[in-house]
Amino acid sequence: MGRGGGSSNNNNSHWNQQQQHKFKPKWMKPESNVKREEKDGVTVTEYTLSRRQLKRYAGRKVVDPKLLQKYSKGEGVVQKRYGRKNSILRHKMKKKEEKIHQAEEEAARTETLLTESSGVLEAEEGTYTAHITQKDIRNAVDITTAAKGFDLQLPFGPYKMRFTPNGRHLVLGGRKGHLASFDWVTKKLHTEINVMESIHDVCWLHTEQMMAAAQKEWVYIYDNQGTEIHCLKKLDRVLKLEFLPYHFLLCTSSESGFLSWLDITLGKEVIQFPTRKGRIEIMCQNPYNAVLCCGHAKGTVTMWTPNKKEAVMTVLCHPRPVKAIDVDPSGRYMATTGLDRMVKIWDARNMGEQLQSYLLPHGAMNVKFSQKNLLAVSLGNVVEVFKDVISGGASKSYMTHKADGIVTDMQFCPYEDILGIATYKGYSSLIIPGAGEPNFDALESNPYMSLSGRREAEVKAVLTKVPSNLITLDPFTIGQVDVPTLQEKVDAKAKLIHVKKPEIDFTPRYRMKGKSGSAQKFKRKQKVKEGQQREYLKAAMEQRDTLLSDTTDNNTKQEDKPSEVLDRFKPKKKVQKKTEF
Amino acid sequence: MKVQLSSLREKQDEEASLFVSGKFNDDEDDDDDGEGGDGESEDDDNEAAFDEASHSRLLNNLMKMKRTNKRIDGQREVRTSLGSGVVKVDASHLIKRIGSASLDRSAAKLQSLPVPLEKTVARKAKRAAGFEKVATESQVWAPIVDKHRRLETVHFPLQQPDLRPKEVEKAEERIRVPKTKLEKEVYELLHGSQLVKKVETEEELAAKKALSLQEVREKNQELWRQKELQRRYEHKAMLQNKSKSRKYHKILRRDKLKKQRRDVEELERKDPEAALDLLKELEQARIQERMSLRHKKSKWAIFQGPRATKDNQVMAALKENQRIHRELVEKTAKKEEEEEEEEVYTSAMKIAMQYMAKQAAIERGTYDPLNPWTSTLKQQGGGGGDGALSVMEEEEEVEFVKFWKEFNKRKEAERKIVKEMEEKEKIKEVEEEKMKEVEEKEKMKEVKEKEKEKMIKEMEEEGEKTETGEEEMEEVDGGKKKVEEIDVVKLKGKKKDGMKLKGKKKMCEEESSMEEKDGVKLKGKKKDGVKLKGKKNDDVKLKGKKMCEEETSMEKKDGVKLKGKKNDDVKLKGKKNDDVKLKGQKKMCEEETEMDPKMKKKNVGMELKVKKNDGGKLKGKKKKCEEETSTESPPHRKDGPKSVPLSKDGPKSAPLSKDGPKSVQLSKEGSESAPQRLKQEQQPKPDDEEENVDSTIDAMFDEAEEGIKRNIKRKLNTLYKEINDVQQPPLNTKRTRTSNVKASEPVRVQEYDFTSKHNVENLDERHEPLNSNSGSGEQLDSKSRLQSAADVLKRGEQPCDKANTGQQTQGRKNPTKNTVDVDPTNFLQVTPKRLLTSMPDTVKGGGEEGLDGDEDNDDEDPEEDPEAIIREAFADDYLIDEFKSEKAAAIASSGPKVKSLALPGWGEWTGPNIKMSKRKFNRFKVRVPKMKRKDSNLGNVIYNEDADVHDNLRKVMVSDLPYPFKSVKDFEASVRAPVGRMFIPEAAHQRMTQPALTTKMGTVIEPMTEDELLKRKKGRITDNKKDKRGGGGDRGRGKERSRFVDIKGQ
Helix, strand or coil, X not given: CCCCCCCCCCCHHHHHHHHHCCCCCCCCCHHHHEEEEEECCEEXXXXXXXXXXXXHCCCCCCCCHHHHHHCCCCCCCCHHHCCCCCHHHHHHHHXXXXXXXXXXXXXXXXXXXXXXXXXXXXXXXXXXXXXXXXXXXXXXXXXXXXXHCEEEECCCCCEEEEECCCCCEEEEEECCCEEEEEECCCCEEEEEEECCCCEEXXXXXXXXXXXXXXXXXXXXXXXXXXXXXXXXXXXXXXEEEEEECCCCEEEEXXXXXXXXXXXXXXXXXXXXXXXXXXXXXXXXXXCCCCEEEEECCCCEEEEECXXXXXXXXXXXXXCCCEEEEEECCCCXXXXXXXXXXXXXXXXXXXXXXXXXXXXXXXXXXXXXXXXCCCEEEEECCEEEEXXXXXXCCCCECCEEEECCCCEEEEEECCCCCEEEEEECCEEEEEXXXXXXXXXXXXXXXXXXXXXXXHHXXXXXXXXXXXXXXXXXXXXXXXXXECHHHHHHHHHHHHHCCCCCCCCCCXXXXXXXXXXXXXXXXXXXXXXXXXXXXXXXXXXXXXXXXHHHHCCCCCHHHHHHCCXXXXXXXXXXXXXXXXXXX | CHHHHHHHHHHHHXXXXXXXXXXXXXXXXXXXXXHHHHCCHHHHCCHHHHHHHHHHHHHHHHHHHHCCCCCCCCCCCCCCCCCCCCCCCCHHHHHHHCCHHHHHHHHHHHCCCCCCCCHHHHXXXXXXXXXXXXXXXXXXXXXHHHHHHHXXXXXXXXXXXXXXXXXXHHHXXXXXXXXXXXXXXXXXXXXXXXXCCCCCCHHHHHHHHCCCHHHHHHHHHHHHHHHHHHHHHHHHHHHHHHCCCHHHHHHHHHHHHHHHHHHHHHHHHHCHHHHHHHHHHHHHHHHHHHHHCHHHHCHHHHHHHHHHCCCHHHHHHHHHHHHHHHHHHHHHHHHHHHXXXXXXXXXXXXXXXXXXXXXXXXXXXXXXXXXXXXXXXXXXXXXXXXXXXXXCCHHHHHHHHHHHHHHHHHHHHHHHHHHHHHHHHHHHHHHHHHHHHHHHHHHHHHHHHHHHHHHHHHHHCCCCCHHHHHHHHHHHHHHHHHHHHHHHHHHHHHHHHHHHHHHHHCCCHHHHHHHHHHHHHHHHHHHHHHHHHHHHHHHHHHHHHCCCHHHHHHHHHHHHHHHHHHHHHHHHHHHHCCHHHHHHHHHHHHHHHHHHHHHHHHHHHHHHHHHXXXXXXXXHHHHHHHHHHHHHHHHHHHCCHHHHHHCCCHHHHHHHCCCHHHHHHHHHHHHHHHHHHHHHHHCHHHHHHHCHHHHHHHHHHHHHHHHHHHHHHHHHHHHHHHHHHHCCCCCCHHHHHHHHHHHCCCCCCCCCECCCCXXXXXXXXXXXXXXXXXXXXHHHHHHHHHHHHHHHHXXXXXXXXXXXXXXXXXXXXXCCCCCCECCHHHHHCCCXXXXXXXXXXXXXXXXXXXXXXXXXXXXXXXXXXXXXXXHHHCCCCHHHHHHHHHHHHHHHHHCCCCEECCCCCCCCCCCCCCCCCHHHHHHCEECCCCCCCCCCCECCEEECHHHHCCHHHHHHCECCCCCCCCEHHHHHHHCCCCCCCCCCCHHHXXXXXXXXXXXXXXXXXXXXXXXXXXHHHHCCCXXXXXXXXXXXXXXXXXXXXXXXXXXXXX
């Protein structure tokens, strides 16, 4: 709900009251008038207000200051610096700041719409939650939930799997060519084929209508019916697939160490280059900034964007080869495991900062975060789920499960308390209470999406496609000023050559027939003088422009170029009116 | 156009006639009255008679004009009309008419009309008046315009139909025409009862508005008056502008000056602060005058030059000019002196003395601003004004002079006695010192040994840490301080002696205190002189032996100190006028200083030799020190006053001196401790003679020490600068002056503030890293910040390049943690938590025991402990090494390459295989500022900024600051909040994307009428927000707008 969707129940009264008051936490002392109660594991907060406050906040619930803090957009403009002369400007700035604060408050208010809460297993004294088996859970829970936990015994061994972003559909790819996609909740099979080639990885594209499979030689794209739509021969010997949903990019890493990004809306390859790091088998995306993270045998994790053929960042995470990486859905934490039997939690936005490190008795081959930051680790055929790994509170596993075969792939299902594991011998979905986000944002990803809804979402998603240019470690870079260029510009401005027009001493030659009268002579002289001066100044200006154009983008070239993303915000060019005489 | 003009002119004429006519009439009336008083027959006032009379008057006037020589005697028949025969006119009447009054009047009328204003000027005046009028008219609209500009959204048409449900009362307000009978009756009834207000017709209103004749006249009068006033004003302005008379302007200027003075005086009485400000301003003007050197080389003065030989007046003027110039220039030099003097004198004393002296000088007629003796007096004059001087009575002046003369005589006599006493004492002291020296030598040896050890450590640490450096300094000085203490005791003794002497002479208290100080100083100096002589001899000897490095360093110091003292002497001389004896001393000092450079040259040579022999670690350091000395000392030698900070306790004492009195004390100490230092530095001499090796090492240490001190001093200076910038200026006058000079250097003023709030994560909490060893983190950080600040100051520019911004962001990002973890192994060697898991089937002996069993048994190897695990894990660090080398390569490739502009072959022998010397290469090396990498303190991270914020991204980033913003930070703050409906709730989104202007389709948008003004007066203009349309309308508009934007985007 971070992107605050459903706000349809804002009515007019809200609007007007919003105009009248502004939230001021200064005199609001939350401690004095806040009453907290705990009911069924949920804290209920009540605010008692003074008469004055009641009058002020009539009909509107007070937002918890802490909650407001959560939605804060940071410090505003220091208005004192401006508008000393121009009070209107200052007024406008003030108004804008007010609007931003109102937006923050409005966003904080939407939290009331998050009605669902995630459950959690709690052990009785003397027992562990890890003792509770899947069987116990299935027996205890309601029948719909029990139906979500199931096992599939499939013969085409080691499997790869992937859920759709809304958590509704599942694709399975067996090494021996088995490709199947189905709605795992209703168990309705969409397609099941044998591609007659080894499948190394599978991946959904932007909807459940299309999926990509990295086969022995190339990457293929199949539709919901199992029809082969594309064979992408540019992507060869691919080991890992990732799809960036906001950029519509299919990313692959290959046996030969190549990384490639393919724009699926255009079918064009954005970039492909060798990483020179050897075989890349471990890759995941950071959902926060769409940067690819690759794990290497040198113990490093490298991060790549489709803009430069060099790693944006290289982090030495383990002194032994890295075995698995995952970034949590909010993009704050990264988990890595290595052959040194360690699981490490890193601050993904502040790389190089190790938050936690855990030692396992055995090397982990897979690691995955859930939406609620549970961490699943697979060791051979054992899957362990840990709670509170980030705060360092984990010492015993939250849940444990022993699969039939060695676990080859796993993923928490979004918006469900389900962990899907793919093994050598098939697939099984485990019920892990408290794993998924209970409140889904229907505008973002809707598990119950209708056909028309999906179509509309698809169109909107394509319209709001983010260009690959903007992929960088800090996604807020776009809102920042390019200081070096600005500096250059300012410097260039300071250096601007101010030319002085030259003095021209011209004596017109004598002409017959009264053309050398003083007036005529003067006119001629003036004409020549002005012409020469104009020419000189023109040349100088051109020179200056060329000098400046190194720093600024020259407009003439821009016309030929494909339009940029943010072109729409540029001022429109004035159409020169033709004047006829 | 012409027609218009002519009509305009006519109009003006009309106006003029209208305004003037009244007056003329009045005049005539008066005349008539006058005539009436005479009792003439023309009282009837019929027109013909009137004409007759005026005609006769005219004729008379004409007569008068002709009648130049003729006398008027008796009656004369005058023909007053051409027509009907001769009319006899009474001559007496005529004479009366010709009376003086009429003559005057006629004369007045003969005056020429004022020249009309020049066209341009007239037009200008007219324009100005017109502008004012229009401005006042348009000013009425200002609030409305302002209001509209403030509105977030302006809805056009501005006049919106009032859709609110109308109240019944308002609806019935209209006047109804009664239709039915009943209505008529009721209406009449109401009308008859006068309950209903009668509505006035237009005609009635017009009648009310009409003016009476009287009013019109008054109005006209007023208009005329104003016009007359304007005319007068214009006339005056014209005359004023016209005048080119020097005299007039001179008078004007004088008047102005007088007025100014009066104002100042008045202000002084009323508001002293304001007066001070005013005075300051005047002072500023004076300074400007001075700086312009107008008095020295004005054009005027140059032209007067040749004339001056002939013309005495010109000569005098030139002299006067010169005098003024001298006075102006003199002031600055004196101020400096004054500041130093302030430290010595108490203010009251000083003022009194100066005053007296000035009086005396004026009395004698020897008052000369250039004379150092009288020069000090001038400040007094400048401060208090000359007026104060005249207040003093002559008698008092005479007394003061007498007193002053006596004072001087006494002083001289006293000094002689003191000198004799001192010579005696010196002999004693020399003996005592020798004894003590032997004792102290031993002490010094011990101390020095300790020092050496410390120094070596220091060298290794490169002596960068200022604080520790200072401590060490103190320790080093510790030994010397002991020695100093002894000397201080001695000096005190001497002081007492001086006191006794003075007591005998029964001087007044003030004098005695003054003398005491002087005496002590003088003694010290004399002694120094003697000692110095001795030292000189020693030096000569040592030179021969060529092993007195220490001496040289000491010599340098001494020289510096001596100069400082010399200055003191000069000052003293200026103050007390008893320079006779001091002169001798000064000469000695000068000799000393002359000796120094020679000494130095040789010594430097020696030092170089020693260095070559010495291959130790000290070498580099020493070289540095030497370079510094060679570069820094010469300027210090040349200018005395600046050498003061070089003195040992300069850097230490400076921060302590926070207020005036303290600094005074310090200066005293300085003068006292100078001789002590000399003594103490003499002591190692025998050492040197005895042990060559020791001496050289000592010298080296001393030099190193000096270098460190200098370093510290420099750093402190930078610190001061910072402090100066942040807080108030420190009170050490000299330092402030230097720092001010530096601050006023042409620093490039930055247009914008480039600091950006990159990478600000505001949504969540910070994570504390595991391995934050916050030992000296803060210290380091503060230090680095200071360093950077100092660098910036040095460069005189703001930190705005890539690297700096990066640094800043880093700094802001991690305000608490600044630990430097360059070694990745450090990072990885954190003891991990152990997790309990069940064992996979692949592991032998696996099962679910991990969780079921005890914690001891859950690992494969029960004997394995965490340390062993770590050891095992780091058995091969080759990955880490590899990473290190990778990072080094990345740093090398990204950093600037070393480049030198040195040309091979220049100043060298040419030929194949020319090798450029390193020195040359370094000399012309292009210094590229090292950019700090963002990952410089992250051992396990290589960050490639070029790849991250790449060129394509830069293209779409904003690279200009839009209009109102002057800092990057503010602009970024202004765009920090998303506005899209994907990111914020719909209501907020609509509010944020509200259009600035909306127009209602299909309506004519009329320009505003003046009704708007009336509305405003009534306060009926409704806020746009609370518009009559209501909230629903607003929302609808918002939606429309947003849809519109979307379409545009496609």
